[in-house]
Amino acid sequence: MAVAQLMERENVDAKIYAGTRPEAGDFGFTLAAGYAEIKEMADEDTDYRGFPLMNFNYYVSNNLEAVIGIQVYNLSEKFNGELLDAVGLEIDTEKESNFRVTPGVNYHFAPSNFLDTYLGVSAIVGTEKNEVVTADRTSLTGDYASEHFSKSTFVTGFDFRFGVRTFIADLPFALGAEFGINGVNHSNLQYETTTESSIGGVTTKQTFYTKEADAAAAKYKSLEYKKFEMGSNVRLVLTYYFRK
Numbered sequence: 391m392a393v394a395q396l397m398e399r400e401n402v403d404a405k406i407y408a409g410t411r412p413e414a415g416d417f418g419f420t421l422a423a424g425y426a427e428i429k430e431m432a433d434e435d436t437d438y439r440g441f442p443l444m445n446f447n448y449y450v451s452n453n454l455e456a457v458i459g460i461q462v463y464n465l466s467e468k469f470n471g472e473l474l475d476a477v478g479l480e481i482d483t484e485k486e487s488n489f490r491v492t493p494g495v496n497y498h499f500a501p502s503n504f505l506d507t508y509l510g511v512s513a514i515v516g517t518e519k520n521e522v523v524t525a526d527r528t529s530l531t532g533d534y535a536s537e538h539f540s541k542s543t544f545v546t547g548f549d550f551r552f553g554v555r556t557f558i559a560d561l562p563f564a565l566g567a568e569f570g571i572n573g574v575n576h577s578n579l580q581y582e583t584t585t586e587s588s589i590g591g592v593t594t595k596q597t598f599y600t601k602e603a604d605a606a607a608a609k610y611k612s613l614e615y616k617k618f619e620m621g622s623n624v625r626l627v628l629t630y631y632f633r634k
Contacts, residue, residue, distance in 0.1 A: 410561040412449050412504045418631035420445035420457075422568065424623045445492075447629065453499075459492035459512065463600040471529055481525035481536070490516030490545060496553065504553050506564070514547035514574060520581075522603045528589075539603040547574035564629040573620035580615040582600060 412418065421444060445459040469482040494512025520543075525536040555566020585605050586595045599613035 392513075409505070410559075411557055412455075412537065412561065412631050414449050416449045416561070416631055416633055417600065418447040418629045420447055420627060420629040422459075422625045422627045424625040437542050445629075447631075449540075453497060454497040455498060455508070455510075457492075457494050457499065457510070457512065459490075459494075459527060461488070461492075461516075462489045463488040475530065477527050477529060480521060480534075480585065483521075483523040485519075485521045487519045489518075490514060492549060493578075494549065504555055504558070504565070506553075508553045510549075510551045510561075510568075512549040512551075514545065514549060514572070516545040518543040518545060518576070521605070528587075531589075532552045533587075533589050535604045536585070538584040539581045539600070539605075540584075541579065541581045543579055544577050545574060546577075547572060551625075553627065555629070561631050561633060564627075566627045567623040568627055569622070570625070571620070571622050573618065575616065575618045577616040578614075579617060580610075580613040583609075 393457055443462070445457050450456050463486075465484070465486040467482075467484045469479075471480055478555055492512040492514050494510055496508045496510035498506055498508040500507055520539075520541050522535040522539040523537070525534060527533070549570055551568045551570030553566055553568040555564045557564045578605045579599045579601075581603050582597065583600045583603075583605055584595065584597045586593065588594075598609040598611065600607045600609060601613070601615055
């Protein structure tokens with residue numbers, strides 16, 4: 391005779407976590423590359439203008455995150471030679487520097503570890519500087535011509551964003567994307583230009599303003615040149631978090 395036996399099973403409650411969510415007092419470091427920056431890096435005909443934005447993050451509360459971003463770029467090229475019984479270029483120097491800082495905040499909505507959504511806003515403040523110096527020997531008797539261009543631009547702007555990210559480990563990493571609108575205003579884009587030449591021992595010097603670093607362009611006694619840009623952007627965001 392066959393006897394049926396009923397086996398009892400004990401259910402175990404378990405939760406699977408995608409990652410650990412940051413809390414008040416935690417801080418992190420973020421690398422963010424936008425569409426415009428990735429396009430600039432991939433374009434062989436464009437000089438790259440610095441690493442994608444680097445953010446430092448600090449959770450003021452479980453939902454409020456303070457962020458500050460920094461972007462730095464410097465370029466220095468120098469050509470300085472002495473011609474031997476010839477005329478032509480002897481000095482060609484260019485210096486360029488860009489600096490931006492972007493303080494802001496992110497507000498996080500859902501307390502989910504798997505999918506974190508937030509809104510953020512940042513201010514943009516920075517400077518852009520450029521200096522170009524050239525000098526040519528124009529005769530074998532000591533005649534010369536030189537040009538000096540310089541500009542110092544002040545940059546201000548804003549960045550509004552909506553972000554989505556997921557925590558993929560026990561509070562070191564978060565991976566996500568940001569969709570936003572930013573506007574940037576550049577003031578004092580004009581160049582202060584100084585030309586100097588010597589012909590037969592007679593030296594002539596003149597200072598004026600130009601739109602570009604080109605002494606042959608239109609010359610202005612005074613000039614105000616500014617530009618405002620606004621557009622949408624998509625960024626890929628990778629954050630490494632540190633516990634408090």
